[in-house]
Amino acid sequence: DPGLYIVATPIGNLGDLSPRAADILSRADLLAVEDSRVTAGLLRHIGVKRPMQPYHDHNADQVRPALLARLATEAVALVSDAGTPLISDPGYKLVRDARAAGHMVVTIPGPCAAVAALTLAGLPTDRFLFMGFLPAKEKARADAVAEVATVRATLVLYESGPRLSACLSALATGLGDREAAVTREITKRFEEAVTGTLSALAARYENAPPKGEIVIVVAPPGDPAPASMEDADAALAEALTRLP
Numbered sequence: 001d002p003g004l005y006i007v008a009t010p011i012g013n014l015g016d017l018s019p020r021a022a023d024i025l026s027r028a029d030l031l032a033v034e035d036s037r038v039t040a041g042l043l044r045h046i047g048v049k050r051p052m053q054p055y056h057d058h059n060a061d062q063v064r065p066a067l068l069a070r071l072a073t074e075a076v077a078l079v080s081d082a083g084t085p086l087i088s089d090p091g092y093k094l095v096r097d098a099r100a101a102g103h104m105v106v107t108i109p110g111p112c113a114a115v116a117a118l119t120l121a122g123l124p125t126d127r128f129l130f131m132g133f134l135p136a137k138e139k140a141r142a143d144a145v146a147e148v149a150t151v152r153a154t155l156v157l158y159e160s161g162p163r164l165s166a167c168l169s170a171l172a173t174g175l176g177d178r179e180a181a182v183t184r185e186i187t188k189r190f191e192e193a194v195t196g197t198l199s200a201l202a203a204r205y206e207n208a209p210p211k212g213e214i215v216i217v218v219a220p221p222g223d224p225a226p227a228s229m230e231d232a233d234a235a236l237a238e239a240l241t242r243l244p
């Protein structure tokens with residue numbers, strides 16, 4: 001059926017391509033892709049060839065009108081290089097405009113590094129804040145961290161190896177020395193999750209920037225210190241009632 005199909009693709013292990021994703025990729029009239037060479041590799045894996053139109057941060061505004069026009073009569077699949085489109089990847093304006101124009105929008109969910117990292121970190125998952133990539137510049141990064149210092153949620157961030165240690169230090173400075181996990185190469189051969197305090201992790205990677213793709217997961221703030229003596233007394237009294 002004509003419309004926009006948001007198709008998640010593997011973040012490393014090609015076995016994670018869902019049968020439904022493979023089906024849409026082989027039948028779509030057009031694939032809107034971040035990088036045609038990357039998607040061509042995936043298509044080769046499933047043995048199909050489809051027409052591709054690059055759709056990335058630098059050309060999205062120019063090519064979106066033409067893509068939207070085709071949605072009326074054609075099935076267009078949006079694919080990122082890896083993982084779920086729109087998650088630190090282009091696509092939300094295409095979804096917004098497609099829906100506004102009355103076209104069908106369908107999602108084919110699948111791998112997403114942020115969610116996969118949460119499943120490896122062993123930190124609370126009931127509330128989390130996805131922060132994407134922090135700014136590269138020191139001041140902007142510190143500001144971005146300060147903004148979330150009181151948010152009572154696990155934080156999830158994307159980062160690159162060369163910047164990992166500096167990023168962990170900025171997090172330790174801005175948030176306090178919380179527990180965290182550095183997850184790397186998820187679903188690939190050297191998948192790992194290294195846990196520790198932010199400062200210990202920053203020290204570990206300072207002179208040994210890791211290779212590969214990385215997601216940082218940071219624990220939520222601990223219980224806040226009681227604001228006043230009355231609060232402390234109340235907290236103590238309450239705690240005593242729970243002793244056996």
Ligand code: SAM
Pocket residue numbers: 011012080082083084085086087088089111112113114157158159160183184185186187188213214215
């Ligand atoms: N849309 C993608 C998703 O659903 O995860 C994310 C795209 S973002 C441009 C790329 C970043 O995701 C990488 O720099 C890295 O931080 C993270 N990432 C992607 N694949 C990963 C993997 N296999 N292991 C760890 N992190 C990964």
